[in-house]
Amino acid sequence: MTITKTLHIEVIGKIWMPMVDAVTSFTIDEKEFERCGIDPFSQDSIERYLATHTGDFSSVDGYNAIVVERKWLPSRIDEDGWNIVSYGIKETVIRQFTDDEQVRYDECSSGIMDLSEY
Secondary structure: OEEEEEEEEEEEEEEOOOOOEEEEEEEEEHHHHHHHOOOOOOHHHHHHHHHHHOOOEEEEEEEEEEEEEEEEOOOEEOOOOOEEOOEEEEEEEEEOOOHHHHHHHHHHHOOOOOOOOO
C-alpha cells in the first residue's frame, strides 16, 4: 500500500505591470518537497516556497493551501479483465483565503477585470 502526497496552492497577489490583482495555482509533488526542502504541513515552509517561486508577482497577498494524501489500495481484476485501482483521499487544509482574499480571487478567476483605470 502506497501513500502519496501533493500540495495544492492557489495564490492571489499583485503582478508587476500593470500593478493589478492576479491569481495562479501550483501543484507540488513529493519530489518537489524534497528538492526544495518543503514541509507541506507548515505555513512557514509554504510561504518560503512562494517567496522564491512567484516571480511574476510583486506581492503575494494570500493563498489557499491543501495537502492531499492518497492511499493507494491493492488493485484487482474485475470480471471483464479491467485492472481496478482505487484509493482513499485525505485532505488537510493548511491555510484558507480570508473573506476579502476569496472575493478578490473569485473576481480574478472569472476573467473579468476592469483595467480602465490603469
